[in-house]
Amino acid sequence: MTASVDRLSRLLNLVPYLLGRPGIRLSDAAADLAVSERQLRDDLELLWVCGLPGYGPGDLIDMSFDGDTVTITYDAGIDRPLRLTQDEALALIVALRLLAETPALPNRGSVERALAKIESAAGDAADTAGRVAVRLPANTDRLGRVQEAVRRGRALRITYYTAGRDETTDRVVDPMRVLFAAGRAYLEAWCRRVEAVRLFRLDRIDAASELDEPASPPPQAQPTRLPDGIFQPTPELPLVTLLVGRDARWITEYYPCENVVEEPDGRWRVSLRASDLTWARRLVLGLGPGVEAVAPGQLRDAIGADARAALAAYR
Amino acid sequence: MSRSRTERLVNLVICLLATRRFLTAAQIAQTVPGYEHNAAEPREHEAFQRKFERDKAELRELGVPLETGTASVFDTEPGYRIARPAYALPDVILEPDEAAAVGIAARLWQHAGLASAASSGLLKLRAAGVDVDSQATLGIEPVVTVEPTFAPLTGAAADRQAVTFEYRAPEADAPTRRRLQPWGVVCWRGRWYVVGKDLDRDAPRCFRLSRIVGEVRRTGPAAAYQLPEGIDLIDYVARWSGPPEHRGHARVRLRHGRAAGIRRWAERVTAHHDGDVAVLRYSDPDSLAGYLVGYGADVVVLDPPEVCDAVVALLERTAARYPETTSAATDLPAAPAWSGESR
Numbered sequence: 001m002t003a004s005v006d007r008l009s010r011l012l013n014l015v016p017y018l019l020g021r022p023g024i025r026l027s028d029a030a031a032d033l034a035v036s037e038r039q040l041r042d043d044l045e046l047l048w049v050c051g052l053p054g055y056g057p058g059d060l061i062d063m064s065f066d067g068d069t070v071t072i073t074y075d076a077g078i079d080r081p082l083r084l085t086q087d088e089a090l091a092l093i094v095a096l097r098l099l100a101e102t103p104a105l106p107n108r109g110s111v112e113r114a115l116a117k118i119e120s121a122a123g124d125a126a127d128t129a130g131r132v133a134v135r136l137p138a139n140t141d142r143l144g145r146v147q148e149a150v151r152r153g154r155a156l157r158i159t160y161y162t163a164g165r166d167e168t169t170d171r172v173v174d175p176m177r178v179l180f181a182a183g184r185a186y187l188e189a190w191c192r193r194v195e196a197v198r199l200f201r202l203d204r205i206d207a208a209s210e211l212d213e214p215a216s217p218p219p220q221a222q223p224t225r226l227p228d229g230i231f232q233p234t235p236e237l238p239l240v241t242l243l244v245g246r247d248a249r250w251i252t253e254y255y256p257c258e259n260v261v262e263e264p265d266g267r268w269r270v271s272l273r274a275s276d277l278t279w280a281r282r283l284v285l286g287l288g289p290g291v292e293a294v295a296p297g298q299l300r301d302a303i304g305a306d307a308r309a310a311l312a313a314y315r
Numbered sequence: 316m317s318r319s320r321t322e323r324l325v326n327l328v329i330c331l332l333a334t335r336r337f338l339t340a341a342q343i344a345q346t347v348p349g350y351e352h353n354a355a356e357p358r359e360h361e362a363f364q365r366k367f368e369r370d371k372a373e374l375r376e377l378g379v380p381l382e383t384g385t386a387s388v389f390d391t392e393p394g395y396r397i398a399r400p401a402y403a404l405p406d407v408i409l410e411p412d413e414a415a416a417v418g419i420a421a422r423l424w425q426h427a428g429l430a431s432a433a434s435s436g437l438l439k440l441r442a443a444g445v446d447v448d449s450q451a452t453l454g455i456e457p458v459v460t461v462e463p464t465f466a467p468l469t470g471a472a473a474d475r476q477a478v479t480f481e482y483r484a485p486e487a488d489a490p491t492r493r494r495l496q497p498w499g500v501v502c503w504r505g506r507w508y509v510v511g512k513d514l515d516r517d518a519p520r521c522f523r524l525s526r527i528v529g530e531v532r533r534t535g536p537a538a539a540y541q542l543p544e545g546i547d548l549i550d551y552v553a554r555w556s557g558p559p560e561h562r563g564h565a566r567v568r569l570r571h572g573r574a575a576g577i578r579r580w581a582e583r584v585t586a587h588h589d590g591d592v593a594v595l596r597y598s599d600p601d602s603l604a605g606y607l608v609g610y611g612a613d614v615v616v617l618d619p620p621e622v623c624d625a626v627v628a629l630l631e632r633t634a635a636r637y638p639e640t641t642s643a644a645t646d647l648p649a650a651p652a653w654s655g656e657s658r
Contacts (some may be wrong), residue, residue, distance in 0.1 A: 008324055009377055009435055017442035032441055032449075034434055046318065050325040052333055053346045076329050080403035081442035085378040086473070087466055088436030091429035095420035098457050098502070107412060111420075114413035118440075121407045125378075131472035133548045134502040136457065161579055166610070168575045180457035184505065206579065249485035253525065266488070286609030288601075289632050297640075304637030306611035311630045313615040314623070 010035070011043055013081045015061065015072060022071040029070070044070065051076040089122035093129035101136045102180060103143055106151060136180055143178070145208055146187050150175045155215045156189070159207040160200055164279040168206060169193070174215040176223060178202075188224060190217035197221050237273040240280045240299060244268045245290035251283075269294070281306065323349030324370055328379060332402060337384045337394025340367055371395075407443050414440075415451035422449075423459045429466065461507055462524040465500060467531040468509045472497040476537040477514065481528040490528045495520070496540045503552045510548050512540070521552050565595045565603060566617040573613040592617070600625045608633070 010033065017033070018024065030037040044063065051060030051074075062074035084092070096115040100108060119126045149156045156175055161168045173189035176197070180186070185202040197217075239258065244251060245267055252260055252270055259271040274280035281302050284293045293299050326347050331338065344350040344363060352359040374381060380401040383393045409417065417440065421433040441447055464480070471478045478497055483490035494514040501508045506523060513520040568590040569577060578584050581593035597603040604625035607614050616623045 006431070006435065008321055008373070010438065011321065011325055012328060012377075013438050013442040017438065020442070020444045032447075033438060046322055047325065050322060051329060053330055055326075055348065077333050078329060080399075081439040082378055082402060083380075083404050084436055084439060085432070086470060087429065087432040088439065090466060090469060091424055091433035092417065092420060092436045094429075095423040095433065095459070096416065098423060098459060099416065099420050102457050107416070110410070110412035111416040114409060114416040114420075117407055117409060117413065118417065121405050121443075123405070128466075128469045128473040131469050131497075131499040132501070133499060135549050136502075136505075161575060163576060166574065166576050168579075177452075181460075181505065246486045253485055281611075282609035285611065285633065286605045288605050288608070288629050289636075292636060300637050301640055304634060304639060307608075307630045307633035307637065308639070309612035310608070310614075311627065311634060313612060314627050314630075 007043075009082065011047060012078060014043055015047065015075050015078045016081050018063070018070060018072045019075055019079055023066070023069045024071075026068050026070060084122045084125045086125050086128045089118075089125035090129045090132070092118055093122065093126060094132050094134065097129075097132070097134050098136070101134050103136060103185070106147070142205060142208060143185055143202055145210075146175070146202060146205070147178050149208070149210050149215070150178055150187075152210070153215050155211040155213050156187075157209050157211055158200065158205050161204040161206060163204065164275040166278070166282070172211065173198070173200070174217040174221070176215075176217055176221065189215075190221040197224060199224060234273070237275065238277055238280070238296065239271055240274045240277070240293065241295040242270045242272075242284065243292040243294055244270050248287050248290035251287070251291075277302070319349060320370075323347065324373060327370060328374065328397065331381070331395055331397040332399060334396050337382075337386045337390075337396050339386075339390070339392045339394045340364070341392070343367070343395070404439055404443050407440060407445055409440075409445050411446075411448075414445050414447050417445070418447040418449050418451055421447075423457060424461075428461055428463050432466075462527065464509075464524050464527050464531045465507060467533075468497055468524070469500045471531070471533055472499050472509075472511070474533075474537040475540055475542065476533050477535045477539060478531050479534050480531045482522055483526050483528050485526075493522065494534070495522070498542050498546070499548045500524075501548045501552045503549055503556065508552045508556075510551055519551070521555050563597045563600070563619070563622075565597055565619060565622045567593050567595060567607060568615045568617055569593055570613045574610045577607075577610065577614065590615075597622070604629050 014033070018029065021029070026037055026040055030040040033040065035043075047061045048063065049060065053059070058074075059076065060074070061072070061076045061078075063070055063072045093115065096111055096118065099105065100111045100115060105111065119129075122129075146156070154175075155172055157170065157172050159168060159170050171191055171193040173187070173191050175187060175189045177188050178185060179188060187200045187202060187205070189198060189200060190196070191198040242251075243263065249268060252268065255272050257270050257272045259269075261269045263269055274283075277296075277299055280293070280299055284291055284299070284303055285306060293303055326349070327343070330343070330347050338346070340363075341354065344352065344354070344367075350363060350367065352363045354360050354363075371381060380397060382396050382398050382401070384396075385392070386394055417437070421437045424430045424433045437447060468478065475496075477494060479492060479494050481490035482493045495509070495511045496514060497509050497511040499510055501510060501521075506525065508521045508523055510519065510521040512518070564582075567577070568587070569584070569592075570590055577593055577595070578591075581595055584591050584593045595603065600621040603622055604616075607616060607622075607626055608629050616626050
């Protein structure tokens, strides 16, 4: 929807919104509407000159200002919001379905009741959302236990498998939240071992036990922002360059890449940040002949040495 | 949109909501401010007609239901009005916990394409009297990302209208144009797919939304086909993208205390003096070999021969591709600090 249509929609819904909240503070209304207070004042000024044919004092939308509050005193007949559009119904209904599908959700009943009411209010506009099906990963005991620890605000001792280093470690964490991203469940927690916020994949938590002490993430423990997915490469991570054959091109969909260039021979030259080179070594070895490591040199050397050491066992 | 145009449109909506008679374009021009013109002057009249057409289109885009009809059997020119029941959102009465759920749901799209649709929908609910707490949390939350083609594809599926798009599978060199009768859109394991009948292959297919390049265009009439009955779209995608059945068994020897990933995945692991023996289920010897080779000398395949041969072949090619260098710097440095544990 274009910005102009956005404004018209906001104006038409603003009158019933204010009608139901006499004496609302402009700052509260602006926050609810996700606009600046200045924009809101501008919207109100515009509405003030609109109204019923005749356009005299008794026909125009009227409102009274008292300090920084506003009350609609005449609505000119636009006392109800517009129906939901297809896109609005789609956004709300699919999001509620995703929530309802989330395993171990504490108050699924509220979500399901809200979903039924929104679907019914949307009427025909709900048809589009009817063409969407969602399913999140199946429920697990572990998810329930971790979720319970988050809810009760308890610290957890976990046995965690780190695929990047292929090792299993025990650590005490202060849980912050459980979230689902890209089809997987994660525990976000302050890890006391590394003294930083970490995202732990639930399917890699091999054991978890609740401790008798409260979770107390320190003030510097901020939730990870997740606009681009779970793995957020940072510039200090080692940059790995690979030549990727046709059959292994899927890795460019799977891992965030810094650069992908097609070579004359049809292979793709791919640069990506590796969590560490041990991980990169296992990735390249496992992808077989379809992928060749180009840089750094020590990665090439390590791969070659690994392969020769492994071959020795078969001779 | 200019301020005067917005003002004109608000007045037009108020006027058409208030009238019970159908108002002709000429009557609207005489009533609503902003449409004044000299109807006897052909150029002015044409300009008015264009303006009015644009305004009607704008209102329809917004979802304002414009009704057309004639005021009486003697009228030849069509008139317009807005039927209040079709315009207004019906009463929505949400309990506080339900309103909180809606607020959380709307926030799911904050990083995804439907954010503005979610917030304008939320505004309408608020205008209907629902108090949505925008701070509420559930202690558990999905993070949703969705491609821009999501809304156009679901819309086309709802209207049963065929679409065309450019689709690029990673193993293909260039995108290919596909023609599809979409049945629905599915979120499965965090990825979005559209399922439907591929018109060129005359068979059901599913496509990953992340592989669609550019825009989705509708083609042909709406309501052009029937949705197949009794098909479970998620089931379809799951079968298409799911892992194959694991029929074979392989035995591998692991170094003591190494290859933690294989141990977690193994059916069983038994201790021996020269290493632990793990039993693994697999479907394809080559993909199992690729996985095992990643562990280097920590893993030795004992049987069956098809896996053993695949591993040796892979290792030989790898050893040849990365010949020994004179530098002895094959020891990798310790893992650097990193902000996630997800790999």
